[in-house]
Amino acid sequence: MDELTRQLRRREFLKLAGAVGATAGLGAFLAACGASTASTAASAVASAAPSAAPSMAPTAAASAAASVAASVAPTPGPTGTFNWLTWSDHWYQAELDNIKAAINISANVTSFSDNIDAYTKIQQVGGQVDMVSGDALWVPHYYESQLIDPFDINSLQVASQLYSVARAFSIWTTPAGYLGYPNGWSPVQITYDPAHVTAGADSWQLLLDPKYKKRVIVEDQPVEIMAYMGKAAGVKDPYNMTADEIAQAKALLVQLKPNILRLAPQNTDTIAALKNGEAWIATINLGADISVKNQGGPELTTFTPKEGTIGWMDSEMIVHGGGNTNLLMPFLEAHEQAENVAANFMINKRPLFNEKAYKLLINQGQQELADHMLYNKPETVNTMTLKGPGSSTQAVIAAFNDVFGA
Amino acid sequence: MTGEVRDGAGAAPLAGSSNGFLKRAGRAVPALPGLAVLLFLFVVPMLIMFLFSFWKTNGDFKVVQEWNIGNYLRFFTEGTYLRTFVKTLVMGTIVTIAALGISLPFAYFLVRYTGQRTQRIVLLAVIVPFWTSYLLRVYAWQAILGEHGALNQFFMGIGLIDKPSMFFVYDDPGVFVVLTYVYFPFAVLALYSALEKFDFTQLTAAQDLGARPDQAFRYILLPQIRAGVITACIFVFIPILGEFLTPTLVGGAQSSLIANLIVNYLRQAQFPEGAALAIIIAGFVTLVMIVFRKSFRVEDVVTRA
Amino acid sequence: MPKKASPVDSMPVGRFARQTRWGLIALTGAVLVFLYLPIAFLILFSFETAATPGLPITGLTLHWYQVLFADGSIQKAVGTSVLVALIVTVIATIVGTMVAFPLVRGGLPKPGVLRLGFTMPIMIPGVLLGIGLLIFFRQVLKVPLGLQTVVAGHLVFTIPFVVLIVSARLQGFDRRLEWAAADLGADTRRTLRYIVLPLIAPAILAGALMCVTLSIDEFVITFFTIGPQQTLPLYIYTQIKFGVTPEVNALATLMLAVTMTLLLLGTGLMALRGRVTARRRRNAEQL
Numbered sequence: 001m002d003e004l005t006r007q008l009r010r011r012e013f014l015k016l017a018g019a020v021g022a023t024a025g026l027g028a029f030l031a032a033c034g035a036s037t038a039s040t041a042a043s044a045v046a047s048a049a050p051s052a053a054p055s056m057a058p059t060a061a062a063s064a065a066a067s068v069a070a071s072v073a074p075t076p077g078p079t080g081t082f083n084w085l086t087w088s089d090h091w092y093q094a095e096l097d098n099i100k101a102a103i104n105i106s107a108n109v110t111s112f113s114d115n116i117d118a119y120t121k122i123q124q125v126g127g128q129v130d131m132v133s134g135d136a137l138w139v140p141h142y143y144e145s146q147l148i149d150p151f152d153i154n155s156l157q158v159a160s161q162l163y164s165v166a167r168a169f170s171i172w173t174t175p176a177g178y179l180g181y182p183n184g185w186s187p188v189q190i191t192y193d194p195a196h197v198t199a200g201a202d203s204w205q206l207l208l209d210p211k212y213k214k215r216v217i218v219e220d221q222p223v224e225i226m227a228y229m230g231k232a233a234g235v236k237d238p239y240n241m242t243a244d245e246i247a248q249a250k251a252l253l254v255q256l257k258p259n260i261l262r263l264a265p266q267n268t269d270t271i272a273a274l275k276n277g278e279a280w281i282a283t284i285n286l287g288a289d290i291s292v293k294n295q296g297g298p299e300l301t302t303f304t305p306k307e308g309t310i311g312w313m314d315s316e317m318i319v320h321g322g323g324n325t326n327l328l329m330p331f332l333e334a335h336e337q338a339e340n341v342a343a344n345f346m347i348n349k350r351p352l353f354n355e356k357a358y359k360l361l362i363n364q365g366q367q368e369l370a371d372h373m374l375y376n377k378p379e380t381v382n383t384m385t386l387k388g389p390g391s392s393t394q395a396v397i398a399a400f401n402d403v404f405g406a
Numbered sequence: 407m408t409g410e411v412r413d414g415a416g417a418a419p420l421a422g423s424s425n426g427f428l429k430r431a432g433r434a435v436p437a438l439p440g441l442a443v444l445l446f447l448f449v450v451p452m453l454i455m456f457l458f459s460f461w462k463t464n465g466d467f468k469v470v471q472e473w474n475i476g477n478y479l480r481f482f483t484e485g486t487y488l489r490t491f492v493k494t495l496v497m498g499t500i501v502t503i504a505a506l507g508i509s510l511p512f513a514y515f516l517v518r519y520t521g522q523r524t525q526r527i528v529l530l531a532v533i534v535p536f537w538t539s540y541l542l543r544v545y546a547w548q549a550i551l552g553e554h555g556a557l558n559q560f561f562m563g564i565g566l567i568d569k570p571s572m573f574f575v576y577d578d579p580g581v582f583v584v585l586t587y588v589y590f591p592f593a594v595l596a597l598y599s600a601l602e603k604f605d606f607t608q609l610t611a612a613q614d615l616g617a618r619p620d621q622a623f624r625y626i627l628l629p630q631i632r633a634g635v636i637t638a639c640i641f642v643f644i645p646i647l648g649e650f651l652t653p654t655l656v657g658g659a660q661s662s663l664i665a666n667l668i669v670n671y672l673r674q675a676q677f678p679e680g681a682a683l684a685i686i687i688a689g690f691v692t693l694v695m696i697v698f699r700k701s702f703r704v705e706d707v708v709t710r711a
Numbered sequence: 712m713p714k715k716a717s718p719v720d721s722m723p724v725g726r727f728a729r730q731t732r733w734g735l736i737a738l739t740g741a742v743l744v745f746l747y748l749p750i751a752f753l754i755l756f757s758f759e760t761a762a763t764p765g766l767p768i769t770g771l772t773l774h775w776y777q778v779l780f781a782d783g784s785i786q787k788a789v790g791t792s793v794l795v796a797l798i799v800t801v802i803a804t805i806v807g808t809m810v811a812f813p814l815v816r817g818g819l820p821k822p823g824v825l826r827l828g829f830t831m832p833i834m835i836p837g838v839l840l841g842i843g844l845l846i847f848f849r850q851v852l853k854v855p856l857g858l859q860t861v862v863a864g865h866l867v868f869t870i871p872f873v874v875l876i877v878s879a880r881l882q883g884f885d886r887r888l889e890w891a892a893a894d895l896g897a898d899t900r901r902t903l904r905y906i907v908l909p910l911i912a913p914a915i916l917a918g919a920l921m922c923v924t925l926s927i928d929e930f931v932i933t934f935f936t937i938g939p940q941q942t943l944p945l946y947i948y949t950q951i952k953f954g955v956t957p958e959v960n961a962l963a964t965l966m967l968a969v970t971m972t973l974l975l976l977g978t979g980l981m982a983l984r985g986r987v988t989a990r991r992r993r994n995a996e997q998l
Contacts, residue, residue, distance in 0.1 A: 538966065
């Protein structure tokens with residue numbers, strides 16, 4: 001009985017110690033969270049300024065955050081927290097903290113990766129989320145499914161800072177109002193390392209050249225891959241392909257497969273592969289080549305294929321039936337100010353639709369970078385085939401599975 | 407001997423007297439919460455998905471109730487699914503063998519040669535790294551196995567090879583290594599709890615009776631930890647049938663396993679199509695477990711009598 | 712008090728016993744290296760200057776730790792993950808153990824079928840389970856999503872692991888110990904508490920450890936069953952457009968450090984308690 005009692009006591013003690021330790025650790029951790037969120041504004045500004053890492057927000061972010069706090073006059077308006085389902089490049093912590101400090105509206109951010117995930121979520125949970133981000137043709141899809149509410153974009157003062165083309169996209173315009181507040185955009189481009197790849201390429205065919213076995217890296221997005229194979233085959237609308245068109249795209253995909261190093265799950269994988277020299281050619285969004293160079297990788301050449309390309313442009317949508325909708329307009333007024341947008345550009349290096357921010361970037365001496373990112377050419381979106389829910393999705397996946405199965 | 411059946415063994419005191427419906431129903435009470443979870447949080451949602459699998463997704467991403475078995479036929483008529491499934495079975499088998507091959511001596515060493523406190527510490531040491539993000543650990547493996555990774559640099563440094571080996575890079579061998587790494591702790595935990603209860607004096611007795619150590623191992627130890635070995639196999643092999651992250655993260659263009667193909671449908675909201683494929687896989691495993699049900703016997707030797 | 716001779720010590724040794732023993736030690740060492748090698752790199756990457764974790768290391772910095780401490784949202788995500796994992800582990804371990812007993816000892820009809828039933832959640836790809844649960848919660852039950860639905864979702868695939876481990880352990884349990892206890896006058900409850908549970912404690916511990924491991928890094932099912940909250944795996948896996956920065960490595964390193972410290976403290980305290988009890992007993996015997 002002795003042995004057993006000791007075992008039992010020991011086990012109970014271990015459990016107790018574990019529970020106490022875990023609770024104490026958790027409590028301490030949460031206390032630290034609480035403490036640090038309060039001082040985040042100060043520390044974020046302090047840490048943002050002297051940062052050494054290439055892609056972190058430089059002093060611009062610090063001054064942006066401060067100046068926004070100044071420019072958004074603290075009028076007595078609604079306060080509280082709302083729920084925002086969005087991508088991680090639509091916001092940065094210092095900005096959210098400063099908005100909270102200025103007008104006492106805080107955003108409870110949850111993230112997602114693909115439009116379809118957010119759409120499924122919103123379809124099921126509806127008003128549990130107040131604001132959701134989405135791409136291009138997904139926006140009208142949300143509207144047709146009665147999941148979002150249109151609004152008068154011109155009622156927002158900050159909307160005057162947008163490029164005029166961004167306030168009038170036909171796919172986002174309805175009689176009841178505009179469907180989303182425009183954020184940013186990018187086409188899919190091809191980038192290559194001129195040290196290993198013959199210069200002068202201008203077509204999707206570069207990906208298929210047998211010289212580059214296992215040297216091409218693409219992101220693991222079956223529908224998108226088939227879409228630009230469709231583009232390579234000359235298809236006009238690669239998101240709504242006929243059976244014939246799918247067959248053509250699939251034939252090209254079969255040629256592409258041996259060239260693929262890997263189907264990258266994340267953008268950073270593409271950048272890392274280009275930086276290491278594991279991959280010589282990649283399909284990327286704007287800005288990836290700069291990231292590669294900043295991390296010490298080779299100088300890459302980027303081009304938009306002549307057959308045309310796909311791309312995205314995203315926006316913030318107001319979810320129908322959200323409980324905190326009254327907070328969204330004041331939040332957007334603060335969040336979409338040029339100073340924040342300019343700082344966001346410097347962090348993520350993607351073109352955004354705020355024209356005033358472009359001027360700020362010029363003042364900050366970043367014109368070359370902004371122009372490289374086609375920041376001042378938002379009309380480029382009209383040349384891209386925009387992402388969206390396509391009617392041929394199922395058939396496209398069947399074709400993709402056929403090629404990439406064992 | 408452990409497991410010897412006595413007369414009237416069915417009336418083991420802990421079970422209470424074996425007669426009376428209420429008494430029998432009473433014995434099932436502890437299982438009720440677990441059964442409730444299984445029923446409401448698994449069976450019902452899966453029934454919903456089973457229903458879905460006979461419907462279709464239209465071009466508008468909506469599920470329409472057009473009854474059809476096309477989603478099931480797809481698995482058999484389009485060759486890619488069968489081929490990929492076979493490849494997944496093969497991968498699952500070799501990973502299970504590797505994981506068991508490593509974890510059995512590991513757990514054996516722990517149980518036989520170390521004290522209980524050391525065992526607990528080592529077990530925790532094995533498990534704690536797996537509380538960090540899976541993604542980060544796999545990225546770390548890329549840094550080890552990659553073209554410019556630590557392994558290649560090591561072998562080049564000691565002169566074994568003169569240019570980086572691409573053997574593990576974005577290919578099936580890399581997937582194999584990482585899968586073994588990921589599922590090894592599950593095998594260890596299952597084998598540890600089986601070995602821990604084993605009475606090692608039986609091996610002494612066997613050797614007293616003239617058995618060689620390996621004979622004692624084979625005829626005394628293995629049969630008694632069989633339940634644990636089978637549990638370990640289940641913990642490793644079955645989740646591999648649903649594995650899609652490792653092939654995506656570490657594999658190349660030709661490393662897709664069956665779950666990758668299924669997930670390609672599900673991630674594009676083609677739920678009926680994906681559900682049917684997943685149900686076929688689950689059905690196959692269920693079939694195997696039924697056919698080999700004698701090996702999977704779950705009842706006590708006492709209860710069986 | 713003389714140290715009790717372990718039965719292992721008195722075993723006759725085979726011809727290759729020493730080699731076997733050293734072989735096993737080498738294997739155990741190799742396994743631990745195999746387990747911790749990626750962890751070592753993970754920790755290393757938390758200090759590197761490049762924004763993408765990976766080789767080659769261009770420089771070392773504490774910058775990512777600074778970012779981590781300023782990042783309220785990732786801290787909240789960690790807190791949520793840990794909380795969910797703890798709740799799930801406690802419930803799953805208790806519920807799973809409770810199921811194992813009637814399953815193995817004949818309290819349930821068709822135990823083979825039930826065990827198969829409990830194995831099935833492991834077989835189903837998480838995505839399917841997640842979607843099924845989402846539809847079930849929202850269309851059938853019409854409950855709002857939140858941490859309670861996440862816990863429910865996690866329970867579905869963690870309970871089977873506990874059931875399988877504990878029932879495997881119970882299967883070969885030497886009933887004669889219980890019968891002996893009954894002969895000595897113990898009732899069911901006492902036997903359970905003082906004989907059975909302590910002896911299957913390692914299996915229960917193993918099951919609990921599996922639950923924590925499974926729950927804390929679970930992404931797929933969490934994504935479909937969570938409300939406007941965030942867990943750490945969600946945070947990491949949804950950064951697909953931009954990828955993880957070494958900030959996450961810094962977080963992982965800290966979590967590892969905290970967990971290991973807590974566990975070492977726990978086992979250290981346990982050892983201390985054992986020694987105190989032993990000394991007290993010695994003192995009592997001397998009186």
